Structure formats: structure tokens, C-alpha cells
Amino acid sequence: MARIAVDAMGGDRAPGAIVDGAVQAARLLPVEVILVGPEERLKKIGMSESPALTVRKKRDSSITQMVELAKKREVDAVVSAGNTGAVVVAASLGLGLLSGIERPGIAILIPSLKGPVLVIDVGANVDSKPLHLYQYALMGSVYMREVLGKQNPSVGLLNVGEEESKGTDFTRESFKLLEESKLNFTGNIEGRDIFLGTCDVTVCEGFVGNVALKVSEGVAFALKELLVKELRRTFLNRLGASLLLPAFNRLKRQMDYAEYGGAPLLGVDGACFICHGASSAKAIRNAIRSAATFVSHEVNRRIVSAAVQPEGASA
Amino acid sequence: MARIAVDAMGGDRAPGAIVDGAVQAARLLPVEVILVGPEERLKKIGMSESPALTVRKKRDSSITQMVELAKKREVDAVVSAGNTGAVVVAASLGLGLLSGIERPGIAILIPSLKGPVLVIDVGANVDSKPLHLYQYALMGSVYMREVLGKQNPSVGLLNVGEEESKGTDFTRESFKLLEESKLNFTGNIEGRDIFLGTCDVTVCEGFVGNVALKVSEGVAFALKELLVKELRRTFLNRLGASLLLPAFNRLKRQMDYAEYGGAPLLGVDGACFICHGASSAKAIRNAIRSAATFVSHEVNRRIVSAAVQPEGASA
Structure with a gap:
């Protein structure tokens, strides 16, 4: 036990x-x-x-x-x-x-359109080297397989475009290491792909990952606030909202970080x-x-x- | 004309x-x-x-x-x-x-809980120096004042925490330049603050800004997809949703990037x-x-x- x-x-x-x-x-x-x-x-x-x-x-x-x-x-x-x-x-x-x-990474599960996906690192380090990103990818893949039961998890590198040449020297070198590895590396992905569930594991440097995580929290919070305000505006809105309470609760559960518990420091x-x-x-x-x-x-x-x-x- | x-x-x-x-x-x-x-x-x-x-x-x-x-x-x-x-x-x-x-920056207006806020740079450059971030802040401030009519716009530096010591050498040096400037610099902000409208202008290096922008698009898209799916699930949901159509449309307009038009390359x-x-x-x-x-x-x-x-x- x-x-x-x-x-x-x-x-x-x-x-x-x-x-x-x-x-x-x-x-x-x-x-x-x-x-x-x-x-x-x-x-x-x-x-x-x-x-x-x-x-x-x-x-x-x-x-x-x-x-x-x-x-x-x-x-x-x-x-x-x-x-x-x-x-x-x-x-x-x-x-x-x-x-x-060589470096620990915080790996967080994020809800996507295709179920939970892992993002590593979201802020343990802000001075990563390409080799660390490869190690994050390796650790994240093992975690997704062992804890989430995902066989042969796909790995994407967070970048500003999909082409191999995109980004910085750092991302290009990381791309090369990931491509040469035995991991199921599928290439560069962009910020929006995380939430579409394009790949099972997204690797990034900790500063970028931290911003991405907090931006996603901020957007979800702002949208919820604006929606709640709209739903209270008129009697018909309140009536409609009361009919939709179960639907909103289901949505809330799907987006609830608490469902996934904590983030491992891999x-x-x-x-x-x-x-x-x-x-x-x-x-x-x-x-x-x-x-x-x-x-x-x-x-x-x-x-x-x-x-x-x-x-x-x-x- | x-x-x-x-x-x-x-x-x-x-x-x-x-x-x-x-x-x-x-x-x-x-x-x-x-x-x-x-x-x-x-x-x-x-x-x-x-x-x-x-x-x-x-x-x-x-x-x-x-x-x-x-x-x-x-x-x-x-x-x-x-x-x-x-x-x-x-x-x-x-x-x-x-x-x-010394460097151009793409400045994009993003809807927040307090109205449109400007984020610069969202991807013109991915090799910025601290001086470039200061120049982004200066240009973004002028733009917010002249085009959005915002007097004395506040400027925040996108970082992984609010304390001055947070982040990397790059962010600490940028912080120093911004603090010593005559701009209305209010300190570090985190990813979620953009959407709360904590400050009028958010400055960041282009790689981070590009990821932040695309993450926000991805979250909004995923939430919309999940919500639409829920709203179609049962007859009562569809009824409630039809009552709320005006509310959803108002919300959509508030979040619509098209309202703000294009992003200037400052x-x-x-x-x-x-x-x-x-x-x-x-x-x-x-x-x-x-x-x-x-x-x-x-x-x-x-x-x-x-x-x-x-x-x-x-x-």
C-alpha cells in the first residue's frame, strides 16, 4: 500500500x-x-x-x-x-x-477535445537546453503510458509554426533531438493544438509552458465570467440557463483540472x-x-x- | 483621405x-x-x-x-x-x-474582462533583446493612446510570477529597463492577467506572445465546441439553448477578434x-x-x- x-x-x-x-x-x-x-x-x-x-x-x-x-x-x-x-x-x-x-519538469494534464493531454515543462525550469526537452518528452511519454494507459503516446514540440525550420535555434535543435529519438515524435505544434488534442505529450521550455498554462486558465475564467453575466441579464436568459444547468455542469466537469489531481514533478x-x-x-x-x-x-x-x-x- | x-x-x-x-x-x-x-x-x-x-x-x-x-x-x-x-x-x-x-513587433488587441488590451510582440521576432521589449512597450503605449483613446496606458511585462526577481535574465533586464522608463509600467504580470485586463499593454518576446495568442484561440475554440455539443444533447438543452441564443450571440461578439480588425506591425x-x-x-x-x-x-x-x-x- x-x-x-x-x-x-x-x-x-x-x-x-x-x-x-x-x-x-x-x-x-x-x-x-x-x-x-x-x-x-x-x-x-x-x-x-x-x-x-x-x-x-x-x-x-x-x-x-x-x-x-x-x-x-x-x-x-x-x-x-x-x-x-x-x-x-x-x-x-x-x-x-x-x-x-538533468532537469526536473512539471508535467500537467490539460483537458483537450480528445481527452487529457500532458504538457511538460510548465515552470520547474526557465533555462532549459534542447537535451532537457528531449528528457521531458521521454518522461512525459512514460507517464502517459503508465499512469494514463496511453500506448505509444505521440509527442509534439510547442513552436510558432509547424515547419521544421520554424522558431529559434533552441527549438530547431530540440526538434532534431526529438526526431532522432525513438519517441513517437510527430513534429512541431502550435499553441492552439494543445486543446485540440493534436498530440498526447506537448514539450516546451518552462517559461513558455507556464505562460501557456496560465493563459488557458485566464481565457477559461474570462469566458465563464462573461457567460454568467449574459445568462443573468434577462428573465428569459435566466430561464434558459436554468434548463441548461445540467449541461453547464457537465461542461464544467470536463474542464475541471481537479479531475486530474496534481501535476507530477518528473x-x-x-x-x-x-x-x-x-x-x-x-x-x-x-x-x-x-x-x-x-x-x-x-x-x-x-x-x-x-x-x-x-x-x-x-x- | x-x-x-x-x-x-x-x-x-x-x-x-x-x-x-x-x-x-x-x-x-x-x-x-x-x-x-x-x-x-x-x-x-x-x-x-x-x-x-x-x-x-x-x-x-x-x-x-x-x-x-x-x-x-x-x-x-x-x-x-x-x-x-x-x-x-x-x-x-x-x-x-x-x-x-530596432525591431518591429506585431501588436494584437485581445478581449479582456475590462475591454480590449494590447499584446506585443506576438511573433514578428523570436530573438528579442530587453531593449526591444522596452521599444515594444513604448510603441504599444502610443498605439493604445492614439488609436484606442486610452490615456496613460499601463504596461505589464509577461512573466512567470509577479515578483521582480521572477523569470530569466532576459525578463529581469527587461523589467529594469521598463521600470527606469517614463512609461506607466506596473510590473510583471502572469498569463491569466492578460484576460482579466490587469494592464492595457502586455509586452513579451515574440515566441512567448505567439504561443499565448494561439493558446487563447485554442481554449476558446475547444470550450465553444464542448458547449455546443452539450447544448445539443437533449430536447431540454436545445430548448434552453434557443432561449439563450441572443445571450450567446452577445458573448460571441464580445470575444470576436474581427471587431478589432487587424494587428499593426509597429x-x-x-x-x-x-x-x-x-x-x-x-x-x-x-x-x-x-x-x-x-x-x-x-x-x-x-x-x-x-x-x-x-x-x-x-x-
């Missing part, structure tokens, strides 16, 4: 939503959840009723303490909705990197899941589920195996 | 939509429109009935020919929905750059507007209107004046 440490104090809705999500996971999933944070405070909100849930007193920051637990192999994975930069630094330094991997020698700062209990529960799958499918062993034997052997 | 050359053959819906838009503009606006393209073909579709509309026979590519006309000052502005890269190259080389400006010594490849007649008409405003408000003279006297003098 996977042992998952959860940062009780990380995130905008901590500790309430975090504790709720951890309790739900401990009850519903075959996992052991270790909440890390101030013991007294957490005990007070009554989450210690589940046998699969324990609390660790906070000595250092909860992130540092979680990483310590993972380093000593007292837990198999860590989950945090705390500051992303702090989690990346603590996990990278505390756990070290996998053999054959490349560290351990399992580390980073959750959105605004994570709900459901998002935390699903991140814990993803972390458990990550552990049981031995994603890291398969990444190392693929990185060491780049002839396409999949462990 | 501004004389505007329009590329009759550029764009996915050329020449039909282009000619329609040009005819509308020639009738409705105080402009003289010169359609550039194969004379016989254009005459056949009967658009030469307006006195303010003439046709130029195509010798070279229509883009090259338009730039030639602008260079000889036979027209005041050029408008094309053709290949963006080709327009950028033809205009930059053919017209040259404004005094004090920095070239002339007026050059680049339109979306999928431009409708309305988009072309509005681009011609923007080009006419650009000319009548002497945007370029004001850019040169602001670039030469960086003490904030606004010509």
Missing part, C-alpha cells in the same frame, strides 16, 4: 480542503496518508479518525519535512498545494534527480505531486490517487530504464 | 471575404481602398463598382507590390490577411524601421496591418478602419517622437 505524505498547510484552502481530501483518499483508496503540519491544529479539525491517516508534527516547513520523509523512504510520495517554486527546489535538492535526467528521485494553489478536496484526493498509481506502476524505474537505453526499450 | 492598399489574395477566405470587406470600407469609411491582386479575377467578382475602390494588377506577390506602393507613398497603409511571416519580412525590408526602433516606417488568416469581411473592414485611424493620428510620428525623447514627451 503506497504511503503518501500530504502537505496539510499548503494551498489557498489549507488546511480545511487539504484535510478533507486526505481523509477521502484514506477512506476510498488503497493508500496510507500521512498529513504533515501542526499536529494540534489538524487534530482539532478532526481528521484523524481514519486508520490510514496519521499526522506528523511540523518541525521545519511542511514541504521540507515531507521531502525528508521521502528521502528516508518512510513515504513513497509527497503531495503539496503549497508554493510551486518551494516544492520544486525542496524536492530537487532533497531527493536528487533520476539517473540520466525527474526527481521520488514521487512528488504539485497541486494548484486553489485545490479543492477533490483535487487533493485525485492527486493522491495519481501519486499512488505513479508508485505502483514504478514510473521512475521505467523512466531510468528508458533514459539509459534510449533504443526505445520500455523496461 | 487615407489611401489603404488591401491584399485581395491573402487569407483563407480570399478573395471573396477580402473584396467584400474592402467594398464595405470604401462605402462606409472616409478612405480610398486599393485592392491589390489579379485584376481580371477581381473585376469578375464585381467589386469595382465603388468610386473609392481601385484595382492594381498583380506583378510580383501582392504583398511585395503593396509594400512597393507604400514605399513610393502612393498608399498610406497596407492591410493583408496573407502569410504573417511573409508580410513581416516584406514590410520590414521594404519600408525600413522607424528612427529609434516599428516599420509605414502603416502595416496584419489580419488573421481566417479573416471575415467584417475583420477586413475593421482593419481598414484601424489603418485609417493609425494614419490620421500620425502614430508613427508620435512613436519616433517618444523614442527620441524618452522623457515621456508625447509629441
Whole structure:
């Protein structure tokens, strides 16, 4: 049974939503959840009723303490909705990197017209080299196969046009490395292709990936705000909207990042899941589920195996 | 009366939509429109009935020919929905750059919760230096003031976090230049802030801006597709949707890029507007209107004046 440490104090809705999500996971999933944070405070909100849930007193920051637990192999994975930069630094330094991997990358699942697609890196690094992009593609492919069950995932390189010559020296060199690899590389893609589901894994440098992710959040939020305003404008609109409530809710579920849980920090020698700062209990529960799958499918062993034997052997 | 050359053959819906838009503009606006393209073909579709509309026979590519006309000052502005890269190259080389400006930048108006905001550069260059970002900010500010009537427009630097230290050496150096300038610089912004309307002008390097623009298109398209699918699912949904048709149409208009017409290529010594490849007649008409405003408000003279006297003098 996977042992998952959860940062009780990380995130905008901590500790309430975090504790709720951890309790739900401990009850519903075959996992052991270790909440890390101030013991007294957490005990007070009554989450210690589940046998699969324990609390660790906070000595250092909860992130540092979680990483310590993972380093000593007292837990198999860590989950945090705390500051992303702090989690990346603590996990990278505390756990070290996998053999054959030079930089960690945050891999996020994004809803597309053809189901969830993976984008890596969305901000662990902002000084990537082409080789790092190849390694992101490799790690993302293993993750999509092992955790999402996608066989032979296709890989696209985020660029400003589809032709091989497009972009910068950086993208052209990355293109070459990906093309020469045994990955299922399908070429350059543009920003809009991510959401059309053109390929299963999109690789990009962390600055660009971070902007792409936050732009997509911003557009979705703005559209929702404008739509809600329109729907409240007249009586007929409100009537129509009430008829469509189930449809809007279905749409909302399809676009809900919380369905996919957290984003793995791929490349560290351990399992580390980073959750959105605004994570709900459901998002935390699903991140814990993803972390458990990550552990049981031995994603890291398969990444190392693929990185060491780049002839396409999949462990 | 501004004389505007329009590329009759550029764009996915050329020449039909282009000619329609040009005819509308020639009738409705105080402009003289010169359609550039194969004379016989254009005459056949009967658009030469307006006195303010003439046709130029195509010798070279229509883009090259338009730039030639602008260079000889036979027209005041050029408008094309053709290949963006080709327009950028033809205009930059053919017209040259404004005094004090080292790189041209494509400035696009994007709908936000607080009305249209400008993003520059969305792909004219993918090898910008910090000084170019400062010049983009300066040109974008002049454009927002002169063409959109926005007094003292605020400028944000697109980054991966709000703190000054965030990002790369490139963004930190750009931040410094912007902060020391007389522009109304309000600091770093993140991808989602563009659509919240946090600032009037967002500056970024062309690769990032291009990805941001195309990601926003992709998200909006995917959401629309998913919504339409939901609305057709059941009889009650279709009933509700029919009640909401006016609301959806209002929303569509608010998000319609065609309302804002084309994107100016700021920095070239002339007026050059680049339109979306999928431009409708309305988009072309509005681009011609923007080009006419650009000319009548002497945007370029004001850019040169602001670039030469960086003490904030606004010509």
C-alpha cells in the first residue's frame, strides 16, 4: 500500500480542503496518508479518525519535512498545494534527480477535445537546453503510458509554426533531438493544438509552458465570467440557463483540472505531486490517487530504464 | 483621405471575404481602398463598382507590390490577411524601421474582462533583446493612446510570477529597463492577467506572445465546441439553448477578434496591418478602419517622437 505524505498547510484552502481530501483518499483508496503540519491544529479539525491517516508534527516547513520523509523512504510520495517554486527546489535538492535526467519538469494534464493531454515543462525550469526537452518528452511519454494507459503516446514540440525550420535555434535543435529519438515524435505544434488534442505529450521550455498554462486558465475564467453575466441579464436568459444547468455542469466537469489531481514533478528521485494553489478536496484526493498509481506502476524505474537505453526499450 | 492598399489574395477566405470587406470600407469609411491582386479575377467578382475602390494588377506577390506602393507613398497603409511571416519580412525590408526602433513587433488587441488590451510582440521576432521589449512597450503605449483613446496606458511585462526577481535574465533586464522608463509600467504580470485586463499593454518576446495568442484561440475554440455539443444533447438543452441564443450571440461578439480588425506591425516606417488568416469581411473592414485611424493620428510620428525623447514627451 503506497504511503503518501500530504502537505496539510499548503494551498489557498489549507488546511480545511487539504484535510478533507486526505481523509477521502484514506477512506476510498488503497493508500496510507500521512498529513504533515501542526499536529494540534489538524487534530482539532478532526481528521484523524481514519486508520490510514496519521499526522506528523511540523518541525521545519511542511514541504521540507515531507521531502525528508521521502528521502528516508518512510513515504513513497509527497503531495503539496503549497508554493510551486518551494516544492520544486525542496524536492530537487532533497531527493536528487533520476539517473540520466538533468532537469526536473512539471508535467500537467490539460483537458483537450480528445481527452487529457500532458504538457511538460510548465515552470520547474526557465533555462532549459534542447537535451532537457528531449528528457521531458521521454518522461512525459512514460507517464502517459503508465499512469494514463496511453500506448505509444505521440509527442509534439510547442513552436510558432509547424515547419521544421520554424522558431529559434533552441527549438530547431530540440526538434532534431526529438526526431532522432525513438519517441513517437510527430513534429512541431502550435499553441492552439494543445486543446485540440493534436498530440498526447506537448514539450516546451518552462517559461513558455507556464505562460501557456496560465493563459488557458485566464481565457477559461474570462469566458465563464462573461457567460454568467449574459445568462443573468434577462428573465428569459435566466430561464434558459436554468434548463441548461445540467449541461453547464457537465461542461464544467470536463474542464475541471481537479479531475486530474496534481501535476507530477518528473525527474526527481521520488514521487512528488504539485497541486494548484486553489485545490479543492477533490483535487487533493485525485492527486493522491495519481501519486499512488505513479508508485505502483514504478514510473521512475521505467523512466531510468528508458533514459539509459534510449533504443526505445520500455523496461 | 487615407489611401489603404488591401491584399485581395491573402487569407483563407480570399478573395471573396477580402473584396467584400474592402467594398464595405470604401462605402462606409472616409478612405480610398486599393485592392491589390489579379485584376481580371477581381473585376469578375464585381467589386469595382465603388468610386473609392481601385484595382492594381498583380506583378510580383501582392504583398511585395503593396509594400512597393507604400514605399513610393502612393498608399498610406497596407492591410493583408496573407502569410504573417511573409508580410513581416516584406514590410520590414521594404519600408525600413522607424528612427529609434530596432525591431518591429506585431501588436494584437485581445478581449479582456475590462475591454480590449494590447499584446506585443506576438511573433514578428523570436530573438528579442530587453531593449526591444522596452521599444515594444513604448510603441504599444502610443498605439493604445492614439488609436484606442486610452490615456496613460499601463504596461505589464509577461512573466512567470509577479515578483521582480521572477523569470530569466532576459525578463529581469527587461523589467529594469521598463521600470527606469517614463512609461506607466506596473510590473510583471502572469498569463491569466492578460484576460482579466490587469494592464492595457502586455509586452513579451515574440515566441512567448505567439504561443499565448494561439493558446487563447485554442481554449476558446475547444470550450465553444464542448458547449455546443452539450447544448445539443437533449430536447431540454436545445430548448434552453434557443432561449439563450441572443445571450450567446452577445458573448460571441464580445470575444470576436474581427471587431478589432487587424494587428499593426509597429516599428516599420509605414502603416502595416496584419489580419488573421481566417479573416471575415467584417475583420477586413475593421482593419481598414484601424489603418485609417493609425494614419490620421500620425502614430508613427508620435512613436519616433517618444523614442527620441524618452522623457515621456508625447509629441
